[in-house]
């Protein structure tokens with residue numbers, strides 16, 4: 123305080139010596155503008171329970187290779203991954219996680235679905251799984267969902283998100299895509315993405331949003347989207363992914379968001395995802 127006064131007096135004396143008659147002093151306690159968020163009209167919360175439901179039969183789960191709907195032989199690797207990722211995200215206050223891989227068919231969608239179902243076994247948590255792979259969408263087909271619109275239509279503001287989300291469990295909803303979308307990178311890069319994600323979060327207050335993304339090295343869709351998430355998980359295929367690919371992806375991801383883990387999928391047997 124005393125130091126500031128002295129500095130102010132010196133500054134005034136200097137300015138007066140320099141011939142400036144009037145010295146304007148501006149208080150240091152100027153009120154700061156509130157966060158942008160505080161100016162946004164609060165939306166009424168959407169009714170989570172009003173979202174359309176789609177039941178998952180044992181057959182659908184099996185065919186989609188979802189092993190985490192209940193405690194099962196292969197669920198433990200995913201449950202461990204869920205617990206570690208969740209701990210880190212809670213500690214950091216993160217809510218959005220991206221799932222990507224270097225190349226196609228490494229198991230991103232399978233990991234995203236299993237992580238989502240594993241989380242859904244924690245009844246106090248609410249999760250939304252969003253398919254941000256607009257090029258090769260697979261979640262609606264895998265889980266036999268028929269949404270009125272997909273993430274692409276929601277981003278284009280063609281279908282509102284309450285009509286596009288489908289609840290597959292009490293505490294788990296999915297925003298999948300019905301078809302492939304042209305110009306997917308432009309759409310994922312567009313200004314509407316941050317707004318739409320905020321609106322969904324404000325409406326349903328999910329504890330976690332999981333984004334199933336396209337492969338990192340095949341197009342710039344994923345790079346365009348990584349700025350919207352808090353962290354990412356890199357899925358690799360034990361048989362196909364090279365060390366050079368992993369290194370390149372780790373660099374690309376780390377430049378944009380926090381990498382919370384690398385999944386070594388299809389490790390040894392083709393029957394289980396393992397390694398984390």
Ligand SMILES: Nc1ncnc2c1ncn2[C@@H]1O[C@H](COP(=O)(O)OP(=O)(O)OP(=O)(O)O)[C@@H](O)[C@H]1O
Pocket residue numbers: 186187223225226227228229230231232233255258260336337387388389392393394395396
């Ligand atoms: N650990 C695994 N064991 C057996 N099959 C698996 C395993 N992981 C993935 N698969 C199967 O491999 C195929 C590709 O998996 P998935 O669709 O999850 O990959 P992806 O990375 O999402 O592919 P894309 O790049 O096309 O989006 C699917 O048929 C999936 O069921």
Ligand SMILES: [Mg+2]
Pocket residue numbers: 230231232255258260334
């Ligand atoms: Mg996929």
